[in-house]
Amino acid sequence: MASLAGSALSFARPVKAINIKSVSFSGLRKDNVAFRLQPVPQRFAVCCPAKKETVDQVCDIVKKQLALGDNTEVCGSSKFQDLGADSLDTVEIVMGLEEAFGISVEESSAQSIATVEDAANLIDDLVAAADAKSS
Amino acid sequence: MASRPKLSGIQKQALALYRGFLRTARLKAPEERRRIESVVSAEFRGNARDVDRRNFVYIEYLLRRGKRQLEQLRNPDVTGLATLEAKK
Structure with missing residues (x-):
């Protein structure tokens, strides 16, 4: 047992x-x-895929950055483009995320981010890498 | 535009430049930072709207000009930037 x-x-x-x-x-x-x-x-x-908290946090930041109302549903699979973001907005979102999580996103990976989930996965990877480096 | 079209080289350059400006703006004082961000954002959005996407010569000129301005802004002695509204 x-x-x-x-x-x-x-x-x-x-x-x-x-x-x-x-x-x-x-x-x-x-x-x-x-x-x-x-x-x-x-x-x-x-x-594991991206943590729930990370996804939620990303959703909040995306909502704030795009000035979306509370009635707009943002979830893990939401595409930035479907939420009305153009490529400049996407750059702004990624910059906002960098600051919120204290990470730095490479140019090449920053341009491949298209959904909330993409962003959350990348953030989790980068945060884990940063933790591993500091410990 | 259901799926994200692949970005061309020149579009990537423009986005990289925008990223560079936002990164540099972070290093400035909070109030100046907000002003820099709004000026830069207005400039990029205005050009994205007004400039014909096939006008490569002009876009490349804007990219060169932007890179030069970014170099100047990177200088730690530069604390902010100002714009002049020209009446058309």
């Missing part, structure tokens, strides 16, 4: 590509709840 719970811990976090193994643990769901509060091992942060 102890070993079962231990291996369930690895999958307790919502991962986009749900491993087939987690299905076999569905009967133990009640037990798993307790483990969600445990710190997640660092290696799982790398393979």
Whole structure:
């Protein structure tokens, strides 16, 4: 039992590509709840898509930058262009994000950003890289 | 324009220049920074609207001029910039 719970811990976090193994643990769901509060091992942060908080923060900044009303829905898959941003707005958004997260985006990668999710993924990568460098 | 068209070289240059201006504006005092950003943004948007996209000679002239102005703005002794509105 102890070993079962231990291996369930690895999958307790919502991962986009749900491993087939987690299905076999569905009967133990009640037990798993307790483990969600445990710190997640660092290696799982790398393979996960962008964190929820990052996406939310990006959405807020995009909304502010484009002066969108509260009734406009901005989510992870929103394209800047569909939100009414031209290429100059996109540059401004990326600059705003750089400042908010204290990172520096390379010219080449900055130009490939088209959606909120692209931006969030890139930010998470850069923040993780910066953390790794400083520690 | 459902999918994002690939940017041409000259468009990339213009965006890189805009990025350069915004980066440089960060180094200035907050109030000047806001003014620089609004002047630069107005200049880029105005040219994007008014200049024919096939007028490469003029666009390349604007890019050269912008690069020169950016070099001047990079100088730490330069604290701000001002514009003169010419009546047409």
